Amino acid sequence: MTVVVLGIDALDPDLVDPDEHPSLTLEGHKRINTINSASGEPSTHELWPTIITGLPPKKHGLELEDGVAWENPFLRVGSSIANILVPDEIQTRIGAWLLNNTDQDAFRVESSYYSENGIDTVFDGRDASPIGIPNYVTDPDSEDREHQLRRSLGNLFERDLNTESGHVSSDPEAFYELCMEMAMIRIARVRRALRSQEYELVFGYTSGLDLIGHVAFDRPSMQMAVYEELDQFVSELRGDLTDDDVLILVSDHGLQDGVHTHEAMVATTHPETIEPITGVESVRDGIEYALNDSNHEPTGRQFEQKRSREQSEQVKSQLEDLGYI
Numbered sequence: 327m328t329v330v331v332l333g334i335d336a337l338d339p340d341l342v343d344p345d346e347h348p349s350l351t352l353e354g355h356k357r358i359n360t361i362n363s364a365s366g367e368p369s370t371h372e373l374w375p376t377i378i379t380g381l382p383p384k385k386h387g388l389e390l391e392d393g394v395a396w397e398n399p400f401l402r403v404g405s406s407i408a409n410i411l412v413p414d415e416i417q418t419r420i421g422a423w424l425l426n427n428t429d430q431d432a433f434r435v436e437s438s439y440y441s442e443n444g445i446d447t448v449f450d451g452r453d454a455s456p457i458g459i460p461n462y463v464t465d466p467d468s469e470d471r472e473h474q475l476r477r478s479l480g481n482l483f484e485r486d487l488n489t490e491s492g493h494v495s496s497d498p499e500a501f502y503e504l505c506m507e508m509a510m511i512r513i514a515r516v517r518r519a520l521r522s523q524e525y526e527l528v529f530g531y532t533s534g535l536d537l538i539g540h541v542a543f544d545r546p547s548m549q550m551a552v553y554e555e556l557d558q559f560v561s562e563l564r565g566d567l568t569d570d571d572v573l574i575l576v577s578d579h580g581l582q583d584g585v586h587t588h589e590a591m592v593a594t595t596h597p598e599t600i601e602p603i604t605g606v607e608s609v610r611d612g613i614e615y616a617l618n619d620s621n622h623e624p625t626g627r628q629f630e631q632k633r634s635r636e637q638s639e640q641v642k643s644q645l646e647d648l649g650y651i
Contacts, residue, residue, distance in 0.1 A: 327570040329616045331529040336536035338580030339591035349561040354597030359605035360579045360590045367586045368579035374460040378447045380610035388461050433460040448610045455519040457530035472508040498541050509534035513559045517566050543584025572596045572616045576609050
């Protein structure tokens with residue numbers, strides 16, 4: 327049995343409907359409270375560490391004092407001085423410039439940060455597969471397709487503080503396609519981890535919905551199209567589950583009219599698992615309830631080998647004839 331958690335950034339409880347989105351609402355769903363950053367709105371960078379630790383940002387220490395500006399490596403060392411000397415509006419604009427003109431990524435705090443600071447997570451002591459979780463990077467030298475696409479969006483996704491949503495795109499339709507590719511690859515990785523039968527906990531994350539929501543503030547049909555496609559993607563993931571597996575969907579905040587809203591949501595195939603969850607700080611409680619409820623001992627795939635020496639030689643000969651060896 328495996329507990330599968332899929333984090334869908336900005337999945338909004340006001341925009342899902344059980345009749346239209348059965349795979350985003352599953353057998354049970356509800357809205358939950360989230361946490362505002364110092365900027366006054368929920369911050370993705372702070373909230374996923376909260377979700378995996380159960381701690382508010384002040385306790386896990388990954389706080390952003392102004393959106394993404396001061397998590398950038400160029401400014402992190404001098405941020406305490408800058409906060410005193412540089413006005414808030416200028417800090418914000420420096421952060422926007424850095425996002426638009428460098429390839430730095432504000433989401434990639436390494437997983438070692440948690441143990442080094444005495445912070446435990448939902449992954450500790452478990453056979454777990456964390457996939458793309460913001461600020462929980464298990465291999466800083468490796469990037470999947472979602473990371474690569476995020477870092478190469480260029481003018482398809484830029485910070486612009488003069489717009490209503492704070493973001494613009496030079497080609498919203500092309501941007502939409504790339505974001506959906508991000509979602510597909512992350513959900514595909516979750517499906518492969520589940521199918522491997524090697525893990526008791528698989529926890530994946532995708533940002534495609536959030537990114538599109540920031541750009542589609544004046545294109546509501548585009549935002550709703552994301553929900554329709556994500557519902558289909560999750561339906562395919564749901565088809566990989568056994569009767570004993572548990573699927574939990576969770577968001578960090580909602581998103582409407584291009585800006586983050588102040589409610590998140592959870593959904594699950596087993597409604598009892600979300601009963602302990604009232605806000606982002608108690609998502610971990612729901613996950614651990616599901617993990618402790620049944621046996622999650624990974625079985626792993628077993629590929630039996632039945633090849634004789636003669637058969638092996640025949641295969642080798644064929645490969646040599648084809649030029650592979």
